[in-house]
Amino acid sequence: MTSAPPERDLSLYRPCVGLALINREGLVFAGRRLDAPDAWQMPQGGFDKGETALECGLRELREETGVKKSRVELLASTEDWICYDLPDHLMGKAWGGKWRGQKQKWLALRFLGEDSEVDITQKPVEFSEWRWMRAEALIADIVSFKRPVYEEALRRFAPYLKPS
Structure with a gap:
């Protein structure tokens, strides 16, 4: 008999x-991290005091991609947190050692603009390059400790990963 895993604190x-x-072809934006050139990821970031998930997400989108909120449509969001733990070599180093990992709310946004509107040179720059990727390819290219989170988020958003 197996027991359920313990609840996360x-x-x-x-x-x-x-x-x-997500663009009109059902592909997902991915940026190559400046600090980890082998790692591609979707935009993400921490909450500022008093922000809702949507407010935080739209601010992070603008900061990391230059995409304005008027150029996206909210498709779906997760109500619960999806968590990941940092690997041992980052534990105690990332975020000043304050956190064990991240708990994330996820938003699916339809990109209504043109590729020329994406500008990853916003300061501070996080990505060295970007591209549109199929969900499966992005999951394969994400750092391994974030892979379960990406699998879960993209599984939930699967209905939107088709051409519109």
């Missing part, structure tokens, strides 16, 4: 929003 996780920016 969510107070140990940094609150964050993750963004699945």
Whole structure:
């Protein structure tokens, strides 16, 4: 007989929003991280005091991609937190050692603009390059410790990962 895994203490996780920016072809925005050139990821970032998940997500989207809120449509969001733990080599280093990992609310956003509107040179720059990817390819290219979160978020957003 197996027992259920213990509940996570969510107070140990940094609150964050993750963004699945999906274009008309059903492809997902991915940026190559400046600090980890082998890692691609979707935009994400921590909450500022008093922000809702949507407010945080739209701010992070603008900061990381230059995409304005008028150029996206909210498709779906997760109500619950999806968490990941940092690997041992980052534990105690990332975010000043305050957090064990991140708890994320996820938003699926339809990109209504043109590729020329994406500008990853916003300061501080997070990505060295970007591209549209199929969900499966993005999951394969994400750092391994974030893979279960990406699998879960993209599974939930699967209905939107088709051409519109």
